Amino acid sequence: MVTAYQAAAAVVDPELRVVTVEELGILRDVDIDPTGHVTVTITPTYSGCPAMDVIRADVTKAVQAAGYPDVSVRTVLTPAWTTDAITEAGREKLRAAGIAPPGPAVRLTLTIRCPRCGSPDTEELSHFGATACKALWRCRACAEPFEHVKAL
Amino acid sequence: MTSVDHLLALADDALVAAQRLAEWCTNAHEMEEDVALANIALDQLGVARLLLTYAGELEGEARDEDALAYLRDDREYRNCLLVELPNGDFAVTVAKLLFLSAYQRPLYEKLAAGDDERLAGIAAKAVKESAYHLDHSALWTVRLGDGTAESHRRMQAAVDEVWPYTHELFEGPHADLREGWLSTVDGVLGSATLARPADGWAPTGGREGRHTEELSYLLGEMQVLHRAHPGARW
Numbered sequence: 001m002v003t004a005y006q007a008a009a010a011v012v013d014p015e016l017r018v019v020t021v022e023e024l025g026i027l028r029d030v031d032i033d034p035t036g037h038v039t040v041t042i043t044p045t046y047s048g049c050p051a052m053d054v055i056r057a058d059v060t061k062a063v064q065a066a067g068y069p070d071v072s073v074r075t076v077l078t079p080a081w082t083t084d085a086i087t088e089a090g091r092e093k094l095r096a097a098g099i100a101p102p103g104p105a106v107r108l109t110l111t112i113r114c115p116r117c118g119s120p121d122t123e124e125l126s127h128f129g130a131t132a133c134k135a136l137w138r139c140r141a142c143a144e145p146f147e148h149v150k151a152l
Numbered sequence: 153m154t155s156v157d158h159l160l161a162l163a164d165d166a167l168v169a170a171q172r173l174a175e176w177c178t179n180a181h182e183m184e185e186d187v188a189l190a191n192i193a194l195d196q197l198g199v200a201r202l203l204l205t206y207a208g209e210l211e212g213e214a215r216d217e218d219a220l221a222y223l224r225d226d227r228e229y230r231n232c233l234l235v236e237l238p239n240g241d242f243a244v245t246v247a248k249l250l251f252l253s254a255y256q257r258p259l260y261e262k263l264a265a266g267d268d269e270r271l272a273g274i275a276a277k278a279v280k281e282s283a284y285h286l287d288h289s290a291l292w293t294v295r296l297g298d299g300t301a302e303s304h305r306r307m308q309a310a311v312d313e314v315w316p317y318t319h320e321l322f323e324g325p326h327a328d329l330r331e332g333w334l335s336t337v338d339g340v341l342g343s344a345t346l347a348r349p350a351d352g353w354a355p356t357g358g359r360e361g362r363h364t365e366e367l368s369y370l371l372g373e374m375q376v377l378h379r380a381h382p383g384a385r386w
Binding site for chain 1: 188198201269273281284
């Protein structure tokens with residue numbers, strides 16, 4: 001049997017479809033009260049993250065499908081999400097999908113390695129990318145553009 | 153104790169800035185800039201929604217974020233005049249964003265350390281985002297100011313045009329932020345080979361609901377759908 005936590009944790013992020021909400025570090029808590037009511041607590045990556053409504057709906061559906069009909073999803077802001085909350089498995093999956101994972105949130109000038117060829121010879125094209133959490137980079141070695149989850 | 157008016161001032165700055173920045177979407181000079189300004193707009197909108205929701209609950213008159221965003225007239229908006237000014241040419245947009253984000257960043261830092269836990273939570277999230285906004289606008293200010301003779305001329309003209317509207321940011325509870333703001337802005341203007349304009353005319357009134365006519369046009373566009381179809385949802 002799948003627990004309510006496992007069901008919620010397995011939900012895939014709608015914008016970074018290779019990682020789950022657990023791997024992304026936005027699943028904060030899953031609680032079942034004595035009446036069987038499940039409260040899932042999540043936190044947004046960015047204040048304006050447009051994926052939050054979809055995540056709420058997906059989490060509700062997944063927990064209900066696991067046999068818990070009574071579900072509510074709560075959003076908390078504190079403590080603020082940081083890219084440090086992305087798990088090691090999550091980082092590996094991002095890299096494998098061609099999205100360079102973030103470095104530590106305390107900003108060091110580390111090179112962003114190309115997720116395709118591994119070269120450290122890369123350059124930033126834009127601070128901002130297709131979603132709020134990503135920046136646009138290019139590899140000088142293999143000439144491929146790639147996305148990078150920027151440290152926050 | 154946080155007041156509804158203070159929350160509305162913070163929220164309306166972010167909401168009106170978001171609406172203006174979104175006007176660049178599909179209109180900027182390169183795709184990366186389209187995406188960048190739309191992203192910044194989205195950050196501002198996200199913060200505005202959180203603040204409006206809080207303001208509505210604190211007010212206790214059953215107004216949610218949509219009622220506050222779509223059903224208030226210009227006289228009820230509490231944003232500063234700076235954010236409602238038209239986008240102008242790209243340099244004006246850059247100058248507006250530089251001055252706004254150099255203010256919002258320390259402002260959110262201060263609020264994140266404040267007594268109001270809910271406001272502190274919103275601010276702690278927003279401060280990390282505004283660091284990117286400041287970075288982006290500072291890079292453009294330097295690139296244009298220290299660029300060609302023409303880009304320098306237009307960036308300086310933009311700074312001169314917008315400067316008077318920055319005084320309003322430091323009226324009221326956040327006057328203490330001006331010193332730090334000036335040092336941030338001076339640093340950027342210096343690297344950009346731009347001159348800081350002299351202080352003089354200081355238009356004001358936004359926090360009391362006295363706005364330029366530009367806000368009315370902006371609200372007209374932003375609110376038309378909701379007013380024509382009350383309660384419409386995507």
